Structures are given as structure tokens and as C-alpha cells.
Amino acid sequence: MSDKLLNVKNLRIEATVYPPGETPKDIVIVHGVSFTLEKGKVLGLIGESGAGKSTIGLASMAYGRGGCRITGGTAHFNGEDILASSKSRVRGLRGSKICYVAQSAAAAFNPAHRLGDQIVEATVLHGVSSRAEAMERADHLFDILGLPNPKEFGQRYPHQVSGGQLQRAMTAMALCSQPDLIVFDEPTTALDVTTQIDVLAAIKHAIEETGTAALYITHDLAVVAQVSDDIMVLRHGKTIEYGPVAQIIETPQEEYTRELVSVRSNIKSEAEDQSKPLLTIENIDAAYGNSLQVLFDVSFHLPKGQTLAVVGESGSGKSTTARVITGLLPQRSGRVTFDGRDLAPKLADRPREDLRDLQMIYQMADVAMNPRHTVRDIIGRPLSFYFGLRGREKEKRVIELLDQIEMGESFIDRYPAELSGGQKQRVCIARSLAADPKLIICDEPTSALDPLVAEDILKLLMSLQKETQVSYLFITHDIATVRAIADSIAVMYQGRLVRFGPKSQVLSPPFDDYTDLLLKSVPEMELGWLEKALSDRKMEAAGN
Amino acid sequence: MQMIKAMPWSARIGLLGVFIFLFSAVFADVLAPYGEREIVGDVWEPSSAKYLMGTDNLGRDLLSRMMYGAQTTIFISAAASVLSFSLGIFLSFLAAVMRGWTDQVLSRLNDLMMAIPTLIFALVVLAALPQELWILVLVMALIDSTRVFRLGRAVAVDIVVMDYVEAARLRGEGRMWIIFREILPNALSPLLAEFGLRFAFAVLFLSSLSFLGLGIQPPEADWGGMVKDNKDGIIFGVPAALIPGGAIAALAISVNLIVDWLLNRTSSLKGGRGDV
């Protein structure tokens, strides 16, 4: 017990939910979870959304967010059960001995105060050190965390610095009081992959330098494998598997863990013949309003019955390209050719046949379907709109489509809110199939889904392609997905196309600088990957 | 029934209040003991078995006039609210769907109208226009529709950016489909609450106008006008003016209690999702 920093036993957390039109009821979010953490060690909590990982993290600070109540168990911190401690005692621990790093630092910093003041606030207030000492330590931490111009950084306001910098500032705030434990709640999830690697390295470096212990919460096993000593896999508020990182990654015991660990299998081999294009875009320039140009001279083509993956980070212009193709954002110059004919730049000028041929699937299936329409309405509307189907005929076809997406007739009268995330995305796929299109634009259709569900959706998309010869323009930021499904790849960066060609060609050297950086930044399910990636980078920098 | 069970007591009281007022308004002709303009007794008689609420400044039965007044007040207010709602919602949704200059023109015009305080606006316009009922309803509706427009546009703009509206656009759906089938069903619950608020406001507004002598013209009974008729009694300690005043307050409170529940319900729907 003595060298255990944190000892959580049988933690049970409940919350009250308010389903519309029903009486409120209590649900259990965490069912008796136990773990221990030694001084200076890092425990990774991993699981899909709803697994209860954030709730557990906050409970180890004796905090329940938004109506969550800790209803059972103990959490001994340095031998003292903080769940049973007085409010003022807990307040004394928070911000001095236990600190927190939130997912969205942009929202978690107070817009009214300078970063420096917020970072040292708790340290000074809890009497850990004087303000001058705390400021000095903050400057030192900025340095460790790789923040530019540390002396000046603390003078800025939160909205004046970038997301990656804010996340590091939040880490500095947590480290400032030299705590024994830090709870990291998805600290890199909101960041781009090339930024994530830097922040991840900074966090790891800072943990090692300061010798603090940490709970690291994330949904990304490859990320957590880089920073943790132990890993706990959670699902539906229960522990699935708990052990040293090497054991979880290399010899997982449970089926669920094995599925998480298994690297995404290559679902599709690259098509040989990529000569017959269905969609060609040439020299596209596009801008929002009159001034803000977002696409610069983008050209690529997509062969019939194949998949083109468009890869890039946020702001790369990949979604804008889709908007140009669909006609939502008419291009300034350049040409879009589809199935041998020119597509009118404006949506309003396109004949119904063009609209039918070109369908779309969205990232957030939640908001891609009208919550007040049933599955029957959602899938049925394109059938009556494009083909004039009604009554029995329409219903028959809706059921056929439901079968095609491996959902049954029983779902026909449900509302979107009554479907799971994966089912929602399937219904969206059925809606686009209902139009009998030649091309479906998939805008990050799997990135909001849990990994195993995402895998199933990808498999479904590929089998539908085989069946119907539909082409996909697949927009994503996830290289693993690209590897799994693409025939050809277009890499975009800051509104420009940096690389385009068949998959095998794009993913093999020699690389351009950006593609190289992108590929090297994607975390791999491998111990020590982070160190290797970083040393590769250093060597390159030295080589240049 | 299921819904009433889930209601808090405050909303149930509100529902009961609205029901009582509606009932007495609809069945005024049957229920009222005396005629609307019938002079039946002395001026400002106190409440008695014969005249439950006493008589008014001309010796008419106050209870009967309250019932007929309910008819006028509720009917005119409801007509103005329905009209202002239809107009405000349609224009605001149109602005949100069309964007561009349609939105600009409608929104700026609305800003301009809203920059004039409602009561002042109504007084100025009613001073210049002939005193007729339909003009009164129209003026009330027009002024009120500016408030509906603002809310409607805010709600619709949030919905228009949803992917399902984009999906409908990409499918090639027309504007009317998007307004009535995609946006309206999703805007219904905040708008329903707003309708209650606007109705309560219309009752108060109409009564204020009548009280100032610019709303419903005598001898027709309406609550605001009845306050005006009986206000001089107050100095002599006759509380006749407080009865219609109290009725206006009671109706407005009842509606507000229901609205409050509706609003809480929609906001707890929104706030109900967190990362748990």
C-alpha cells in the first residue's frame, strides 16, 4: 500500500438521464472498476465512447461531471480515501497534488485572463510556491514543452495562440505545482496528426523530466502505447483487460482487446487498370467569398468502380474539394468532368440526373439524417424523388436496401435516435444507394465511429462496390483507412495537391516533404514508435 | 394523459387555468347570466348573489362582461399571434434558406422595425390609421412578427447548416420541401414555446392598447377596456378594475407556466448528452 500513489477499488458511478417524455431514471456508468498506480508511472485508460474512461479519470479527482455521482468504492490517494474526504480537503489536493489536462484546452482556459496568470494561479493559491517561483517554473516548463519564446508566451491570452500550443500550455498548468498525479483526458484527440506527435512527445518528455504519475485517457491504443506503463481496456463501464503495456499490445488475452490491437487489415487490393476515369477535376481554384482562396490548381481523376482516397489534415482543402464537386461551392476556375460530360459549377444549374449520379455520405451520421424522419422516410425519399416509386413498390425497395446494408425490415419505422452509431451510418449509405449513383463521396464516414464499428462500415462499403460497381471519393485524415481501401490516393496540404497516383506509388518512396511528415506522424501500434519517429526526424533535420 | 402525468404541478396549474378561460370564452353566450351590454343594476354594486362580481361603471353585470371580454381578448390575441407566427416563421425560414441578399434585406428591415419600441410603434401607427378591428389585428401581428422573425431565423440558421439539409439540397429538393419538411419539424418545440410566450404577450399588449383607449372600442367588452372603464372607481375604493386586470394576469401566468415547462423540456433535451 505504501508505494501506491493511487489505489481505486470497486469504483461505481451513476448518473440520472432524462429521456424525452419519460420519467428520469438512474443508470450505472461505471461498474466496480479497480486499479492502482505507483509513483511516477503512467496508466492508460482506453475504450470507445461511453466506456466511462473520462468519468473514471475525473472520479480520481473526486469530481463528477454533469450529474454523475460516485456511489460506491474507494479511491486512496497517498493512503487517504479522497472519495470520503471533506470538500475543503479535496479542494486542497486539486490543483496542487492532482492536476487535470482537458481535451479541449481552447474551452478550458478562461478567455478573460492571460495564460501565465492562469497557469500559476493554483500553484500560488495552494501555497506551493511564491508567484515569482511559480512564474520561473512556468517558463522552464514552457521550455521543456517546446513552446516558442517562453518568456513572452505567458503574456498572451488564450485566443491568441494555436490549438497545439494551448494544449501544451494546459500541460504546463498541470505540471506547475509539481503534482504527484496528472489526469490527461484525451489531450491530443482534437489535434491534427502532425501536431499530435509533437504534443505527445512534449507530454512524454515532461512526465519523464518531472517524475509525476499520470492517468492517460484516450480512445487511441496506438497513442496510449507510446506513453503508458500499464493499460486498462474499458468497455461499457467495465474492465475488459488490465496489465502492462507490452502484454496488452503483444499478447492480448481478451477478444475485444485483440480486435483493437489488430492492425487494420488490407480490405482491398489496388485495381490494376486505372485508365478509364469517371470523374476528372482539372485546375480547380476555389474561394470562400471574394478574398479567402482555399483551393489552388487542384487536379485529379477517379476511375470507374474504384476508390480514390483524398488525404489531408484540417484546413488542407479536402472537404472543400468535395463541395466543389457536388456544386455547393462553385469553383472560380477549372473544370469538373463526370462520366464524359461537364458538370455545371452551380448546384442549381445541374440536371436531376447529375444529382442522382452523385451521392454523399457524411462524417456525422447523427446530423446527416433528419431526426424527425423515420428510416422509411429517409431511404424512401430518393426513391420517390428520383424514380417516382410509391406505396408497396417503394416499401419493397426500401426493405431490399435495408437487407443490402445488413439491417433488417424491423428497422423501417425507427427514428435515427433509436439507432446505434454504426446503424445510422448504414442507413445513410442505404439512402445514397437508393439513388442508384455512379459515385459516392464519403466525407470521413468512419472517423466518428469506434474502431471496430468503423471496420465493419469499411467492409460494407467495399462489398457494395463489388456488387454495384459504384465509385468512392473517400475523404479522410486516417492513413490506416487509406491503406485499407484505396486504389489511388490524392494527398492535399494547405489547399494544394501535393501528391497523386495509384496507392502503391503514393505510399512508397521517394516522398515529398509533407507526405513524409504525414506518414511518419501516424502513431503505430508498436512500443517505442514515438522515440523512433522522433529520432528519425532529428536525423533528417541534422542531415539537412 | 401520459404527458400530463409527466408534467410538474406548475404546468398542470397553467393548463387548468388556460382551460378555464377558454371554456368560459367559448361558452360565454350560454353561461353568461346577463347580456354583454345589458344595464342590470346600479353603478358599481358590490358582489352579491345576483351579481357574483358586482356591476361596472354603467351598472352592467361584471361577470357577464368578463366572459364576453374573454371572448374578444382571447380571440383577437390568438388571431394576432397566429398571423404574426405564420408571417414571422415563413419569412425567417426563407431568409435562412436563401441567404444572400434576401436574408440581408429581410434581416436589416427587421432590425429597423425592432429598433422602434413596440408600444410606441403601435401608438403612432394606430394614431394615423382608422380604428377598425382588422387593422388592430394586423398592426399587432406585424409588430410581433419581428420578434418571431428573430427567433425563427436563429433557430433555422442552426438547422440549415445541418448535414441533412445539405443532403436534401444535393438531392435537388425545392425550397418549400426544405422549409416545411426538413426545418419546420425540427424547429417545432422551441417555436411552440415561443408561440405561448407571444400569445401571452399579445394578451398583455392588446389590453394595454385598450387601456390607453386605442384597442377594442366600447361598448364591446374586452379586459383592457374594462380596466379603463372602471379605473375611476379605485379612488372610491371600488376594486372593479382589478377583476379584469387580475384575469389578464391569471391568463398570462397560466400560459407562462406551460411555456416554462416546454422550455425546460427542450433545454434538458439539448443538455442531456455529455461524455459520460
Added chain:
Amino acid sequence: MSNANTSPPAGPGPAGGFFSSNPLLALILQRILLGFVLLLAISALLFMGIEFLPGDFAQSYLGQSATPEAVANIRKELGLNAPVHERYLSWLGGVLQGDFGTSWANKASVSEQIGKRLGNTLFLAFWAAVVSVPLAIGLGMIAVHYRNRFIDRLINVVSLGAISLPEFFTGYLLILFFAVNWGVAVFPSTVFADMAFTDRLAAIVLPCATLVLVVLAHMMRMTRAAILNIMSSAYIETAELKGLDAFRIIAKHAAPNAIAPIINVVALNLAYLVVGVVVVEVIFVYPGMGQYLVDAVTIRDMPVVQACGLVFAAVYIILNMIADVLGILANPRLRHPK
């Protein structure tokens, strides 16, 4: 109106360098300019609207039995024969010099009347504001502090009731009890020029109380909503997870962000107060702008109606403009540009 947060920031204007280096100043100037444009538009609306409405004012001025010659004479006398835009410009020119023309009813100078009555109205509104603003903010904070507990619910239900009370109900109820039955207050609330300050205050106690009741509930509820909105933001959670005590969280982390929305709430309600004064003045027979306007509307004395309408609109717009500007100044994102 008060949408400082939603409107797009000012683009680089003609003096691009200056404005892009002072976006805050540009935004404020833009607001003030917008206020004046609105006022101008409303003056035109008031004038033109009345011009183009059906009915001949000379006719209604003299009544149905007037002879055509008399109507023609009066048209000439009132200056109704000149083209509309000329009359508007001369009216506007007069207004800018503080001359609102003469009343049709009694040929008295409108400006003179307004000069006397505006002071009375602002006196009443000022004291109502002095009482209601601190009370509303205090009650709003109490409601937030005890949120979802008994006190909060009580405040909620009572304020909901108060919102629904028409001014004349509250007003006459107060008169009946305080002036008629108990005799502790005066009615009607007459004030005159050389009245002692204390007598003046005593005279406005009841109308002031009525106004306070009308505006208090609104302001309190909006304050509560504004503070709750701040209290549910992520940075308050951060403060809590930093182990700060409740007082410091409110004083240091919530308050600086709550100032802008609360200023907005107060200004909006003050604007409402200035309008609510109309009915209250009529109830209490108080010689202010509202009484003047209502009397003029009843006898269709258009110069007075136009003048009063413009003055009320101006006060309303200026208050909203001040709210916008203070809201901008209190917003840290705008005060410390990138």
C-alpha cells in the same frame, strides 16, 4: 439590435491601416454609426409613414363637416402643400435644432412641452432603475447560487408571475391599498416645476414601485440565465479542478466574463423601462412624455405624435447602442486582438 457577438467584424475600411490596427475602435465606431443610421431611418419612417397613410389630416383635423375652402386654408396653414421630401427635410432640420414644430391642437410649441415632460419621465425612469438594477442582479446571483433548490424555484415562480402582470393591474392594486385604503402614498402623482425634491420623490413612489415590479422580474431572469451560461462553461470546470474555492471561482473566473452579458441585460431592460413608462404615466396621471404621447394619439395631433415617437425611439436606440459598445469593451477576445 444587441448582437455584438454575432455580427461580422469590421473589414478594413477606407483608412484600412488605422482600422485594422484598431479593430476594437472600428467596431465601436461602426456600432455608433449604425445607431445614427437607424435613427435617421426611423425619423424618415415616422414622417413618411404618416404621410402615406390614408386619410387627409386637414380633413380629420377640422372634422367631416368642414367646407372645402376651410380645408384648403388649413392645408396651407399647416404647410401640407409642399412636396413630401421638402417637408421632411425642413422637419428634420427643425428637429436637429431642437424645434419639433407646433401642436395642431393648441398651437403650443412641441419642444417646450417635451423639454418639461422629458425631464419628468427620465426622473421617474432613473429612480426605477436605481432600485431595480442592483435588486435584479442580486436576486439573479442568489438564484444561481441556490440553483435548482427551493429558493431558486421560488424566485423562478414568483418572477414568472410578475412578468405576466400588466402594469395597470399592479398600479391600481398599489393605489387601492397604499393610497386609498391605508393613505400612506399620494395619488395622483402630480409633479410641477418648483416642487421640493423630497415632495417630488414622495409623489413618484407608487409609479416607481410599479415600474420596478414590471422590469425587475425580466432583468432578474435574464441575469440568472446569463450567469448560468457562464457557470456551465469548461473554464469554470477547470477552475474547480484547480481546487479554487467558490468565491474565487465566481469573482475571478465567472465575473469578468459575465460583465458583458449582464450589461446587455441591464441596458435592454432600461430600454424596456423607458417604454413601460407610457402606461404607468397614464395610470398615475404623471405629467411625462408617455401621457403627452397618449393624449396626442387620442386626438391625432400628428406633430406631437411624431416628436414623441422620435424621442422614445432615440432613447431606446441610444440605450441599445450603449449596451453594444459596453458589450464590445467587456469582451476580452475583442479587447486583446490576435
